[in-house]
Amino acid sequence: MNTNLRVGVVGAGLMGADHITRIENKISGAHVSAIIEPDAGRAETAAQHAPAAKTFARLEDAIEADAVDAVLVAVPGKFHEPVLVPALEAGLPVMCEKPLTPDSESSRRILDLEQELDRPHIQVGFMRRFDPEYKALRELIESRESGELLMLRGVHRNPSVPDSYDRKMLITDSVVHEFDVIPWLAGSPVVSVEVRQPRSNSLGREDLREPILVIMELANGVLVDVEMNVSIQFGYQVGTEAVFEKGLARIGQASGIQQWREGRYFLNEHADFTTRFAEAYDVQVQKWVDAVNDGRLVDGPNAWDGYVVAVSCEAGVKALDAAGVVPVETGERPSFYA
Numbered sequence: 222m223n224t225n226l227r228v229g230v231v232g233a234g235l236m237g238a239d240h241i242t243r244i245e246n247k248i249s250g251a252h253v254s255a256i257i258e259p260d261a262g263r264a265e266t267a268a269q270h271a272p273a274a275k276t277f278a279r280l281e282d283a284i285e286a287d288a289v290d291a292v293l294v295a296v297p298g299k300f301h302e303p304v305l306v307p308a309l310e311a312g313l314p315v316m317c318e319k320p321l322t323p324d325s326e327s328s329r330r331i332l333d334l335e336q337e338l339d340r341p342h343i344q345v346g347f348m349r350r351f352d353p354e355y356k357a358l359r360e361l362i363e364s365r366e367s368g369e370l371l372m373l374r375g376v377h378r379n380p381s382v383p384d385s386y387d388r389k390m391l392i393t394d395s396v397v398h399e400f401d402v403i404p405w406l407a408g409s410p411v412v413s414v415e416v417r418q419p420r421s422n423s424l425g426r427e428d429l430r431e432p433i434l435v436i437m438e439l440a441n442g443v444l445v446d447v448e449m450n451v452s453i454q455f456g457y458q459v460g461t462e463a464v465f466e467k468g469l470a471r472i473g474q475a476s477g478i479q480q481w482r483e484g485r486y487f488l489n490e491h492a493d494f495t496t497r498f499a500e501a502y503d504v505q506v507q508k509w510v511d512a513v514n515d516g517r518l519v520d521g522p523n524a525w526d527g528y529v530v531a532v533s534c535e536a537g538v539k540a541l542d543a544a545g546v547v548p549v550e551t552g553e554r555p556s557f558y559a
């Protein structure tokens with residue numbers, strides 16, 4: 222078993238830099254051997270946290286130099302396919318930040334290429350599956366202790382978003398997580414999606430016209446609503462309430478130190494996803510490294526799951542600006558991804 226996996230991190234932006242320090246400081250059995258980043262200044266800054274890492278402008282160059290055993294992809298989704306292709310062609314295991322690719326057609330191409338290998342090589346970074354609270358909720362749903370699950374009510378609130386964030390990204394960059402985690406929680410796929418438009422936040426960007434209310438129906442009849450909000454200002458909040466036949470369950474509530482001060486009682490809320498999901502990211506990357514080191518290669522959502530989410534997002538984007546319910550049709554999971 223390999224105990225010092227050489228990981229090449231592609232992209233040294235917010236998530237890439239976060240993963241570089243994670244692998245260097247928290248993960249056992251791996252180190253960052255290469256940083257693949259065309260922006261030399263950014264690569265330089267990231268390399269300060271990974272002393273053994275060489276820097277490259279392209280993944281192909283790192284592969285050519287035999288500098289990596291595995292690849293962690295953390296560039297924006299539209300650049301995933303050009304990185305996944307050489308990685309798969311070189312037979313390298315990959316941890317790919319969400320989304321797999323931005324649309325179902327390119328995701329399909331990745332599935333076709335991956336199926337030329339002996340087994341799945343790509344794990345997709347849907348980190349919520351590794352969050353302890355999501356895991357506990359899934360176990361509760363599976364146990365039926367509170368009876369059957371009837372509904373899931375979700376909130377996904379960001380304080381703000383960067384200028385590069387456009388309206389479609391409400392679905393492809395944000396609700397993309399719910400499209401993965403909801404079927405995983407409920408044990409049933411999404412069959413349709415509808416988007417309703419409440420009054421817009423006049424303090425947010427006009428072109429985003431948000432918040433939005435996303436309604437999903439699952440094959441088992443469970444209905445799901447998600448408030449997607451990217452200008453809530455006060456902090457970052459991702460919460461879910463599950464409604465069962467005999468009770469309720471809630472995850473994602475503010476926790477930690479309780480304070481009473483100046484006539485107020487309060488808990489601190491997260492400022493962004495890097496702290497809210499810090500533990501989930503750590504567990505996700507450790508499990509991936511362990512799986513690569515012992516030859517399983519994937520321990521979490523795979524490329525098929527990524528493809529299903531790409532199909533769901535396409536339906537979600539369609540529903541954004543069209544009235545009514547849009548079906549989600551993915552076809553059968555190939556036995557390769559069983």
Ligand code: ISE
Nearest residue numbers: 377379382394395396398494
């Ligand atoms: C961001 O890209 C993420 O992946 C976060 O988890 C999500 O909450 C946020 O809305 C996205 O912009």
